[in-house]
Amino acid sequence: MLFMSLQSFGAAEAKQRFPKPEFDTGYVQPHTTAPSPRFLLLQYFDVLVLLIVLSVVTWFVLKKRSRKGVFWTSVFSLFYFGFYREGCICSIGSIQNVVLGMVDPTYAIPFTALLFFLLPLVFSLFFGRTFCAGACPLGAIQDIVAIRPIELPKWIQKVLGLIPYLYLGLAILYVATKSEFIICRYDPFVGLFRFDAPYNMLILGILFLAVGVFVARPYCRFFCPYGVLLGWMSKFSSRHMTITPAACIQCKLCSNSCPFGAIDEPVVETGKRRSNVNRLMTYFVLLPLWIGIGGFAGSMMHVPLSRFNQTVYLAEQIIEHPEVKNDPKNIDVRTFMSSGKSTEQLVQEADAIRRQFYWGGWILGGFMGVVIGTSLINLSKFRKRNDWEPNKTNCLSCGRCMDYCPVKKEA
Incomplete structure (x- = not known):
């Protein structure tokens, strides 16, 4: 009851503080698809x-x-x-x-x-x-x-x-x-x-x-x-x-119950530690290369990525299709034309944003290079594991595996 009262009061308060504008031109306020301010x-x-x-x-x-x-x-x-x-x-x-x-x-x-x-x-x-x-x-x-x-x-x-x-x-x-x-x-x-x-x-x-x-x-x-x-x-x-409240009995039921593949199986020593170490060192050496390749690829994508920016997109439209300036249905162009800015100013703003995307593309690509490189490094790392265990990074803690585990909690 208290919650409903607060909600009603909140709605009334929001209505008083943020009234919808009234128009004398016959304009109809559109129905919004986002929730109202709370x-x-x-x-x-x-x-x-x-x-x-x-x-x-x-x-x-x-x-x-x-x-x-x-x-x-x-x-x-x-x-x-x-x-x-x-x-x-x-x-x-x-x-x-x-x-x-x-x-x-x-x-x-x-x-x-x-x-x-x-x-x-x-x-x-x-x-x-x-x-x-x-x-x-x-x-x-x-x-x-x-x-x-x-x-x-x-x-x-x-x-x-x-x-x-x-x-x-x-x-x-x-x-x-x-x-x-x-x-x-x-x-x-x-x-x-x-x-x-x-x-x-x-x-x-x-x-x-x-x-x-x-x-x-x-x-x-x-x-x-x-x-x-x-x-x-x-x-x-x-x-x-x-997964289990006590000792794991290696029944594998938990692994079969997890639909996310988030349970790591036991790992024993295979005698190939030397080859694993060599591969691990190779991936560490190649990590800067992955970062460089990723950064370069990201910077090369800055032009298509920047088109999501409204200023960049508008500048491209006006430069490549000058006739849009006369299109009365294009609201974005109409807004720009009424702002008093020149086309040169718009292009300068778009170029500045493009430069931001260029360096942002470098950072994004370098980040993805780090992700790929560390993923390869993690695949080469050896950690002995005796039981079936949830992968802490990927496990969603949904609890399915606990229900399937036949081991009961010790007294």
Whole structure:
């Protein structure tokens, strides 16, 4: 009852502070596809809900060891953060707010957005990716449809696993150049959460769910940029989820139950340590080469990448197609023509942005070179492992493997 009262008061307050403009020209206010501004107190209520959900799902994973508890918590997250809050505010999209706050001194990042960005990372640092297990609505909606998942070959998983790093780098690049919030624009499930989102995004979400019937959580594993950061944090978690509460009996049931291929099998000494060391040293030597090749390739892509920037795109349109200046239906051109700027000024601004993309492309490509190089290094590293263990970086802490483990907790 208190929550409903706060919501009603918040809606009234928002209406008083931000009234819609009235026009005498017959203009009709368009229906927006994004949620309306939320009253500040209710924004903090969202943060409180996130904190409670993270705490509950962590308790289910580490203490109760209950897959059922994790699942129903994720269902709640789906309905609250997904359908009720319409996918906004989103921890995944908050990456862009944080980056913009770092590169633009005129932008003050909302404290609630910062908390949505930091809280899942803090929990991952100590307890593993429990945010993915039960607090993320994007993960929840995919988890529900994972009916007949199949395990992809390891090499395919490794190759597709590079995409989130590229996506993260592109998202940062586009925010740093003030071009686009691509994570929010291409969120595949926002169309399902809002029901009135663009048709192409609705179709994209349906396609992801259709694939998710057979390839469990395809967005989480092969696209989510926030998952990269969560994986980095989770790697150092001291109280990560364990498959068995006691001694592993090597039954392999946990491996068969994991649809994400996130369980590492036991590794024994093979007597090939010398060859592994030689290969490891070779990859270390080649790492700067990978960085250089990646940086050069990224810089060569700066022209097509920069076309996502509205200023660059507009300059190209006016230069290559001067007739658009006379097109009354082109709102972007009409806005530019009425701004008082000359074409030369527009071109100069576009050139400056292109230079930003050139150096940003170098950094992005170098970053991908580091990712590829370190991936090869990790494949060559030898670490003896006696039991079946969850991979801290890739494990989503969903709890499926715990239910399949026949070992009971020791008294």
